[in-house]
Amino acid sequence: MQKILVTGGAGFIGSCFVRTQLRNYPDQHVVVLDKLTYSGNLDNLKGLDETRISFIRGDVNNPEHVRHALEGCDGAVHFAAESHVDRSLSGASDFIATNVGGVNTLLSQARAMNLERILLVSTDEVYGSVTDGSSKEDSPILPRNPYSASKASGELIGLSYFESFCMPVIITRGSNTYGPYQYPEKVLPLFISNAIDNEPLPLYGDGRNVRDWLFVEDHCAGIDCAFRKGTPGEAYNIAGENERENITLTRKVLSLLNRPDTLIRYIEDRTGHDRRYSIDSTKLKALGWEPKMNFDEGIAFTVKWYQENEWWWRKIKSGEFKAYYEEHYRERLDKSQGI
Ligand code: NAD
Ligand code: DAU
Secondary structure, three states, rough: OEEEEOOOOOOOOHHHHHHHHHOOOOOEEEEEEEEEOOOOOOHHHOOOOOOHHEEEOOOOHHHHHHHHHHOOOOEEEEOOOOOHHHHHOOHHHHHHHHHHHHHHHHHHHHHOOOOOEEEEEEEEHHHOOOOOEEEEEOOOOOOHHHHHHHHHHHHHHHHHHHHHHHHOEEEEEEOOEEEOOOOOOOOOHHHHHHHHHHOEEEEOOOOOOOEEEHHHHHHHHHHHHHHHHOOOOOOEEEEOEEEEEEHHHHHHHHOOOOOOHEEEEEOOOOOOOEOOOOOOOOHHHOOOOOOOHHHHHHHHHHHHHHHHHHHHHHHHOOOHHHHHHHHHHHHHHHHHHHO
């Protein structure tokens, strides 16, 4: 492919995808369409070859923005989304608009364009909480929070365009992703940056919920593999194969930063908190992908990146994020200390 559209390319995973596409496909041009919401950040694309990227500030819910961005593209990878579960619990409208409506806008505009491939980036959360074993692509879709329900709905809209209009739609379902440039509302960058500042780490519930940790470059390699080698109409799981309880992850961060466990605060749980996610990636592995990053090395690398790149996250944490943090955590943090 000569020119691809990457929506949400200024976000955490999207910007890594842009970076790795430029690195791995020297003749390819990338168009980024991004609204630059609170989590979109042009700093994430700093230092990349600007002659090979066209950045368009625009909304995936706006047909004209999408049509303009798609001009001349032969493929599209759709990352743009509202991505944080906690925010979806405080209000789901933006999640429905972007994560469901945005897929429809993208695909309805792409219908006239004859793209070779369109990949929708989805999540392992669509399977809901998994008590035993690991979900396969044909396991039931049972999302349990507004974010995951909106992602599952986006998937179904995508598959309907495959069935109804023969559009080459492929879906990936990645697990919990970590690495550089992740907005510090997500647990790892939040806990790393709080620990650097000797601030408490607000751990939900009993801290024993399980997530499967996937390094961001491995996630992007999995998306690329499904995009180029996957079968239209199919979904592919992308697992990190590093299931850990949140408390284990938290202690790991503290030990890497030489901070005491007394920084941990058990606070009132996230409502409807899914206990465990676990997916099986056998189907994608058959196409030649596998996760490369070892968990201990990946976490150590990530902690070091946030230590060495305070310029990146301090700007964010001193802005809009401050008010969000106070509203979302202060009462629960005070309660946890009997205040
Ligand atoms: P992120 O919040 O860091 O980035 C989202 C990007 O989308 C931002 O740049 C934002 O400005 C942009 N955006 C939001 N609404 C938009 C709109 N209406 N129009 C155009 N751009 C818009 O999220 P992320 O963690 O990088 O996630 C990217 C994708 O991967 C999402 O679809 C998410 O559901 C999926 N995913 C994330 C994870 C994870 O662990 N972070 C795991 C699996 C799947
Ligand atoms: O599984 C894939 C999903 O992973 C993606 O689809 C989402 O976009 C991404 O945000 C992520 O969702 P989670 O809800 O799992 O990620 P989060 O970082 O918010 O939380 C990870 C775990 O840590 C979860 O069990 C809740 C817990 N947690 C989170 C925060 C923010 C805490 O204990 N304290 C916190 O302050």
